[in-house]
Amino acid sequence: MPHPLPAESVPGAYDTAPTIVLPPGHHAWLGDEAWQRLADAVRGPGRTMAVDTYPGCDLPGVLERLRAVLPEATVLDVEEAAALAPEELEALVRPGLTDDRVFGVLSHHVLADFYHPERLAALAREVVERPGPVVVVGWGAALVPVDFDVLVLADLARWEIQQRQRAGAPSWRAADADDDALRKVKRGYFLEWRVADRHKRTLLDRVDHVLDLNGPVAAAKLVDGATFRTGLELAVRQPFRVVPFFDPGVWGGQWMREAFGLAEAPNYAWCFDCVPEENSLLLQVGEHTVELPALDVVLAQPRALLGERTYARFGAEFPIRFDFLDTVDGQNLSLQVHPLTDYAFQTFGQPYTQDESYYLLDAGEDAVVYLGLREGTDPEEMAAALRTAAEGGTPFDAERFVGTYPARRHDHFSIPAGTVHCSGADAMVLEISATPYLFTFKMWDWGRVGLDGKPRPIHLDHALRNVQWDRDSAWTRENLVGQVQQVAEGEGWVEERTGLHALEFIEVRRHWFDGPVPHDTEGTVNVLNLVQGAEAVVESPDDAFAPFVVHFAETFIVPAAVGRYVVRPHGAGVGQRLATVKASVRGTAQPS
Template sequence: MYNPFPYDDPRAVNRPQLPAEAVGAVVSGTLEAARSLAAELAARLEAAPGKSPVAAFDGYATADWSRMINLLSQQLLQRGIALEAVDFREVLKTEEEIHALIDPLLEWDREKDPTLLYGRIFRGGYEALLDESRAAGFRTRIAGLRSSEGTRRVVVVYGSGCLMPRMRDLYDVRCYFDVTPKESILRIRRGEYANLGDRTARPANQVIRRCYYADFEMAVHLRGELLREGLLDYYLCSDHPDRLELIPRKALEQIFAALALYPFRCKPVYLEGVWGGTYVKKLRNLPDTMRNCAWVFDLIPMEVSVVVEAGSERLEFPFFTFVQREGEALMGAKCVEKFGGYFPIRFNYDDSYHSTGNMSIQVHSGAQYNHDHFDELGRQDESYYVVVAGHHARTFIGFRDDADIDAFIRDIKLADKEYKPVDYLKYVSYEDSKPGLQVMIPAGTVHSSGRNQVVLEIGSLTIGSYTYKLYDYLRPDFDGKPRPIHTWHGERNLVRERRTSWVRQNIVQQPREVRSGEGWAEYIVGEHDLLYFTLRRLEFERSIEDDTRGRFHVLTLVDGERVRIRSLDHPERFFDAEYMDMVVVPADMGRYVIENLRAEPICVHKTMLKDGFDRE
């Protein structure tokens, strides 16, 4: 997600029934949160005279502690208590030493990576960034500050990584400032963040690239440990520095546990693109200032957030924060074990409706390639389900039976180097698009979503994004520069055997009935040994019942206006979904029903893990 549009969709709000105790414990507003923390810290000081309480402010990459520290200082001084703020960056290695650790993991060869997108995961964590001498001095300094003989003082240590295991024993109060993925990227683009250890920021795309392979990676793993082990005293929703929400750990856990009992929807992220269309922009009343809407990240696990209504407040968390705390209830124990705690399927829309052209011809890499080249977990399989199709819409998939693939590779390289157009229809096969067409795209399959359609894209687990554009019609990007082409990686991932005949026998399937009854039926629309998830369509007039049986379902209303997804055992637990909304049904829900809230026939696309996914 390199360039999200700065828009907050107001519709994606979840309203689980929360314990009154949890709702009442939430402190809304930065000043109010500072007052609350000041009162607790002052009480600790009074309870142990001569011992300064020490608080830790850790947080996700791009977290900003400055306003809270200043307001906390003001509140404490009104009580006659001084605040000593200690920047945890003081214990880190030098900028040059950190670059020497991380930069070799990033790709700098523009022949392989024209826009410097890729790298390898930094596995050292915050621990590897510590200067041991400075770390020892830091511990000595905090011990000295803790002794407050003759001084009424509170100490706050702030900075990413300050709650790492070896430092936790130093703190009396532990706080975590979380930031949603979209806001993190926007802060980088606004110039509000330099990579950890850097004195000043590099170009925005390079900052983001290093975040994906290092800064975000470190933050995610530490946050998960703190949440799973219940090590925090307070969690703060900190997207908006002027209106933070301070949530005690017990209240946070109650809120997450309640949400995991309900069907829920994530808050989408919208992105423009040169091939972007107009359908979703009109459907969801996106701002006029958007040039178009190419990608709709409705459920990209590492990129979206969840909004929960708590009394009069709306609390926004990164979706993966919720996953890290409630993984088993949400996904099931086998899924958590198989995929290392990550949500294993991602969902978005690609909108080229009434656009200027096709998506680029592209290919993705598989698990072994991702591991060998990027030290990355997961393969990048995809699938397209056509939701909307205009005149002459096409879905490109596989090579033609008569394609000369060597010639195709030569042509795309010439297009990249010498700006020569490619007659791609000589090489790439396609299916005529119509609503309901399901195309599976195992890693290595050449493909593209054509002009004048909206597809529901469903893919396998990838933390990063490994899309290798092979041909992009010689068009410039919004900045006027040619769009980058990735033939080096692309050529090494193309599976040449996937031609028209193979495609139509294997990954473009006719629906086959699974079960049916009066006024309802379930069909498999896509399932293959190369993908670990199964793609279904539910068709009904009034309602249809289902059962998660310990595996999460993701439901998308692809035809119809409004449905209610409701637990059968607990009817008060429901979510009302509108056209093209995506809803997660947690693994622990069990039996549920989808009810038509209007009069027209309904089609719901259902995705779930296949039987035996954990043995693949």
Template sequence: MPLYEYSHNAENRIRVSEKTAASVVSGNSEVARSILEQIRQKYEAGKSTVLVAMEGWYGVEWAPLLRGLNDWGKRMSIGVDTVFAAGLFKSKDMIMQYKQPYLTEDPSFGIVCEDGVLEDLMDEEKCEALREKLIHSGNQQTAGCTAIFVIGYGSGSRKFNDLYDLYYYFDFTRQPLLWKMWDGRLAPFGWESSNPDYNWKEYYYIDHYLLLRQKDYALQRMDYYVECVDPEHPKCMPRESYDEIIRTLVRYPVKEVKIFQPGNWGAYRYKDLWDVPGLGCNAWNETAGPELSVLVDIGNDEMIQMPVMNLMQYPEEFVGSYIHDTYPGVLPFDVWLNDGYFDTPQPAERTSMPLHLHPSTDYVRRNFKEPLGRYETYYVAEAYEDANTWLGYREDADLEEWERLCRESENQVPIENWRDYVIRWDSSEGDLYLIPPGTVHGHGGNQLILEMDTCTSNAGTEYSFFLYDFARKSWEDSTQDMTGRPLKMHTEHGFCMDKCRREKWVKDHLLAKPRVQDWNKEYSMDQYDTVPEMPFHIERIHFDKHGENSTGGKYMQILTLTVGDKVVLRSKENPQYQSQIEKWQSVIVPACFGDYELIHEGAGGCTVVQLRWKKG
């Protein structure tokens, strides 16, 4: 599935100390020289052989840095020896035996590796041999300075922790990792080169979690952090500087780098709003969520890019104590813009999402060991002629027949009378559809939907159970047309989860209305109706020039500007903590942010739509 990043106005400009700003070293050659300077200092302090761990996330390219290390090693008369940690792992067959219980026979989903650690995949004898080599080398007196670099996943294992003189962690963001994975260019655990047959389920259900637990350890152990998204232009900083950056960033409103995904129901409103080279149609545009990255400007003419999940080092400040205590390690929200604009009338089978539903927390815990179900809302940000949403079943629909037809079709054979089963609701701007788990639904098209959901998995695993996709072909990005294979369905899971909610119940419970909560002459706030099983509120703030809001020190909020040009969010207590968002952009307001004001920098009215957890 193709992804396109869009970083316009995504910079997070924060104030850090001059010492921290000056401490960041950028560029492949300069980072290599800086590393060897640290080694030289260790040598001058009495270490003739310096042992260095170079741990990192999937996707890091080591070759450019190694060239720089070898080049500078010769210039600085430092001997450079390298050991690749890929050689420390068990055989590929043994690694797959370990993974198999989590991959399962299910063609679409696996089971989360809840407790595994990287060391589970490492060979004891190989690790012991390296340990003995490092001990011997570290105690050996040499004629000059020598560095031994242990490079790659597992290099910073606890098995060797007590031996290293320097520990570097190389970070990478999710989108370029996925590009490598889909192109068969990713080198997973135990592979010295890429594995073109690497299964995506290995990453989403196992490797992500092993990497994450290793990263959590590494961020506490490391001496230096290296942002390595561009292998030719890494940015290296001491741990103290990295810690100050994260500690500071979590007190600001946080913008993320958007992603766009074309799809078989994708549309074209994006052409009027954004210039995204290569994007042929727009189905999903993610504006906030745990799988995105952040750009950080600390005032030194360099932009540091890192996963937003790095901010979970300060979970109570970021997501709030209730979410942290209830769902440890989870950033539980996703926000998307679903495109639905066509300049000419199109049939529903072209404009509509697949008819699908989502699982509850109980279902994902029992079946996939995920922490949180998928609770969803559609907010109609723009409505065009014939705007509509599919939600629920008709009162007279024969649902046994519907299930039989979906199972027989499996999206290969058209169900000609599919409209006899699902309900079509006409949409208007400002409508909100609540979509609790087990409710059949789909964006019907001819509208721009602000979709605000819970995020089931920090790995980014998608839990949408497709029942029917009109037996149509899907988007093929290489040819920029709808010639791809039809989507796979998930009828077994879907009908296990289907609550069979019909028209009257949907009308009474899921077509939410806004109720005014606060009003004054400057601004007002309303809150949409909800149902008990939905864990979050959807609220709106309306103002012309100035509005106010608060996290109460406990509610992480995600705000999206849907009416207005540009808005500045500014802390009332610390005005330097601020950020500007443009129309259709989202911003995460950390739970610790407190009281703040919203300042509209354009003319006319302004509306900000807010997503927040009910409990705090």
């Protein structure tokens, strides 16, 4: 029998394509107009242009299009002319990538490491000596030591890259087209995207144009640098949402498909609703919608977005992640554990770990969360049972070793690193966690294979080195379950602290309200979700930004620079009892 949705869930109300609207006077160009405008920008004797592409862009398509609109120009491929040969690159990066299917070591390479300096110099001489327009294209075009007349950033989001790789696209200068998607994501996460973002960060404040290559090259969209930077500056002066994306998984359910009015699919397991490293940002520029990586806001505006103290602690990295895990009419997640911070740093070079929590947006009558260990669990006995199951022997009896707790709507379970856990079936989880998202050590996956028909990777050795065996039922009940404390109230609202555990850096506050609720970022970024009620509006007490409407289950970001704001019922939410959960970085609020 299908699980009934909450009354405030209106299919189609959840906005899957939120935009930031730029004021009149800004322009975007689409398709042929975009390419022609680029051609016009460089056309003329001695004019030069660098088109620096993010790895994953369709470089052959870009080269072809530029040569078609600029037949009189010399169009040079910087990668072909000056990059390390694939075998040289592989020798350089292989130690950090490791042989593991999922995990590597975070790279500290810079893009110049992937190029021959003498070849870049030779390419620069060729650019200068050519009489007509010259265009240098590829990842690293801006490395060519030339004072280019026009600098273009050709950008796309990581989610788009992953879709292309699943369809058979290789990694950058790698012979891995036929590798499974996990290995390609690993190469991106630990190597390519790290290097690419370091390089891109040097370009953001000086690019003359930005080319949106998230779709086909023929349908590329173009904005000038001033419009690009205006969009990023607007984002950090108001609440905004990034573009959620949805992904199937073997354990996934049906709640999101029904509640959000999504396209038919066998199931939806994940929704990445606020992961700026992965999500896109949509700028509405006149009649065109331009898609950019949301990470561009983090890299270009870290102080205004994060706040000085959060930026001082994490650098230009968005530390809070909100996502959905849907097991309604689905299956249990894998039984798992996340690494302790020291282990994450020493083993993978990751400076902090995936502390997290499960907030129940909805749950069936029999839903449970697996959390912590049962009293008297013997580590050696549990490890032996897990190894037997991993080798195809007797299935692991999770209930014998792991605690289970009934899960009801609005329950909140803290899960500090080192705690064994998973969500059971028939639950809709809002996962509030630290940003690192690959560092999940699966211990038992209930004997399943993935949607690709391959066994899902189990990392039992890593897991057993991180399990905190003293987190038994007594400790879990006292520290991780039902930790709700009222901290404030006013006319029409109540504020509660719902976690997370003291070992975790994220502070979560829940507000129940049927009237206006005053908030203040207190100098650090806030991430909120409307967990109950059909609709609310976020307003500025001094009209610093336009009213921002949110719907049930939508996650939104309030940048640190916003300061004071008010959330109140709106539209269909008027007359209802609403609730938001708000996450921030503990200990980074400005002193009062």
